[in-house]
Amino acid sequence: MPVSKDVMIECIDVNKEYRRAGAIIRALVDINISIKSGDFVIVQGPTGCGKSTLLNVMSGLDLPDSGKIIFDGENIARSKEDRLAKIRRQKVGFVFQDFNLVNTLTAIENVEAMLWPTVLRSKEIENRAIAALRDVNMLERKDHFPVEMSGGEKQRVALARAIVGKPRVVFGDEVSGNLDPKSEKEVMELLKQINQDYETTMIIVTHRETVAKYGDNIIKMDKGRII
Ligand SMILES: Nc1ncnc2c1ncn2[C@@H]1O[C@H](COP(=O)(O)OP(=O)(O)OP(=O)(O)O)[C@@H](O)[C@H]1O
Numbered sequence: 001m002p003v004s005k006d007v008m009i010e011c012i013d014v015n016k017e018y019r020r021a022g023a024i025i026r027a028l029v030d031i032n033i034s035i036k037s038g039d040f041v042i043v044q045g046p047t048g049c050g051k052s053t054l055l056n057v058m059s060g061l062d063l064p065d066s067g068k069i070i071f072d073g074e075n076i077a078r079s080k081e082d083r084l085a086k087i088r089r090q091k092v093g094f095v096f097q098d099f100n101l102v103n104t105l106t107a108i109e110n111v112e113a114m115l116w117p118t119v120l121r122s123k124e125i126e127n128r129a130i131a132a133l134r135d136v137n138m139l140e141r142k143d144h145f146p147v148e149m150s151g152g153e154k155q156r157v158a159l160a161r162a163i164v165g166k167p168r169v170v171f172g173d174e175v176s177g178n179l180d181p182k183s184e185k186e187v188m189e190l191l192k193q194i195n196q197d198y199e200t201t202m203i204i205v206t207h208r209e210t211v212a213k214y215g216d217n218i219i220k221m222d223k224g225r226i227i
């Protein structure tokens with residue numbers, strides 16, 4: 001069955017469980033969702049409900065036990081790691097709770113590093129990194145190291161790094177988990193702006209109600225299920 005062009009990601013009957021010390025944890029139970037290209041989706045629910053697990057299988061970081069994950073028209077639920085790595089590199093950007101910047105690199109070097117290895121000329125890499133830092137209002141801090149930045153500033157650099165490769169989808173896991181309310185607002189508004197300017201599909205998971213309001217489409221989870 002052909003997938004309609006404007007569907008970015010579809011989960012069909014997705015299940016995943018973890019086995020730990022004899023216990024079975026059903027992290028994802030019969031998940032069915034369809035996300036359109038350009039959507040701004042918030043996945044919200046209490047701690048342990050399966051949000052990160054869902055994000056990981058939708059983004060090709062992990063595989064489900066059963067079901068299909070149709071990513072940009074391709075079922076990736078049984079794909080090999082090299083194929084998943086290629087899809088992630090070409091089509092996906094990630095933003096995590098703890099920024100994951102390289103402390104020995106400046107802001108611009110952190111962003112440029114996403115484009116290595118590449119066929120691009122170094123001037124082109126620099127130009128793209130400058131454009132991405134400008135998009136997150138961090139250009140004037142381009143030569144600063146992470147240790148010289150606040151949490152909100154670090155997350156804005158991490159956001160520049162996520163978008164510099166012009167991904168189809170940005171996945172965020174608790175992007176404001178380490179931020180104060182003002183920085184949370186800045187980061188969420190930047191995600192919204194990027195979503196509108198570049199039609200980048202945004203899929204942001206959070207347990208916070210204050211983040212949920214930024215989504216056009218809110219998916220609520222509880223105990224591994226969509227509710
Ligand atoms: N690698 C793992 N091994 C065993 N159990 C796991 C593993 N990863 C997650 N789990 C369990 O699966 C369930 C879902 O975890 P998940 O991390 O997806 O929840 P979450 O909604 O992201 O929670 P939080 O809001 O705390 O980040 C939890 O019960 C968790 O303990």
Ligand SMILES: [Mg+2]
Pocket residue numbers: 051052053173
């Ligand atoms: Mg989580």
